[in-house]
Amino acid sequence: MSVQRLGRLDVGLEPVPGGARVTLAGRIDDASPLGELVAAIPAGDVVIDTSGVAFVNSVGMREWIRLVRVLRDRGLVTLERVSDVLMKQMNLIPELHTSVRVLSFHAQYVCNSCGAEAAPVVDAVEHAAGLARMQAPNMSCPECGTAMELGDFPERYLLMFRA
Ligand SMILES: [Zn+2]
CATH class of the missing domain: 3.30.750.24 (STAS domain)
Incomplete structure (x- = not known):
């Protein structure tokens, strides 16, 4: 390369x-x-x-x-x-x-249990059906392991996937 x-x-x-x-x-x-x-x-x-x-x-x-x-x-x-x-x-x-x-x-994610913030990679192929409904998948918190939620309005990331 x-x-x-x-x-x-x-x-x-x-x-x-x-x-x-x-x-x-x-x-x-x-x-x-x-x-x-x-x-x-x-x-x-x-x-x-x-x-x-x-x-x-x-x-x-x-x-x-x-x-x-x-x-x-x-x-x-x-x-x-x-x-x-x-x-x-x-x-x-x-x-x-x-x-x-x-x-x-x-995408920016936040953990509601421990307050951690992260920017994990979201697989848009695996989650295509949810993204088309403007729903971001939950991601596992790197600190405590509970489900993190998207830390911003879904439109900011997902408008381009909307069915
Ligand atoms: Zn956490």
């Missing part, structure tokens, strides 16, 4: 049969022209892991939409482990509800 730096964003790129696998980590902002990445990504289907994306601003979001549009013209765009901040931004943009397939994403 090759790694390059776009501003404050680390970009990992790995050609795979039929397309590419991309890993993004850091900040997507004015200093990360994602549109320029396209030339480096082999044509075909693309899987993007954004688990390490900690910050996205409005300029970064425009760049993200540009990137997805171009990749979408060349194949399927699948997202894995979408970071919490990116997931909330994507839910605000209807175009992104249909142009990508989200396999899993991070």
Whole structure:
């Protein structure tokens, strides 16, 4: 896998049969022209892991939409482990509800028993039926093991899955 730096964003790129696998980590902002990445990504289907994306601003979001549009013209765009901040931004943009397939994403959870907070990965395939009804699955608390609940309005994460 090759790694390059776009501003404050680390970009990992790995050609795979039929397309590419991309890993993004850091900040997507004015200093990360994602549109320029396209030339480096082999044509075909693309899987993007954004688990390490900690910050996205409005300029970064425009760049993200540009990137997805171009990749979408060349194949399927699948997202894995979408970071919490990116997931909330994507839910605000209807175009992104249909142009990508989200396999899993991070979401803020809170434990009502011990007060712990965490951002576990939610499997959107396993829980597809519940997500389509705007119901986030309960997740096990890393501190005490009881069921944690989503710590925010379901729409913030789940609008894009709504049936
Ligand atoms: Zn707990």
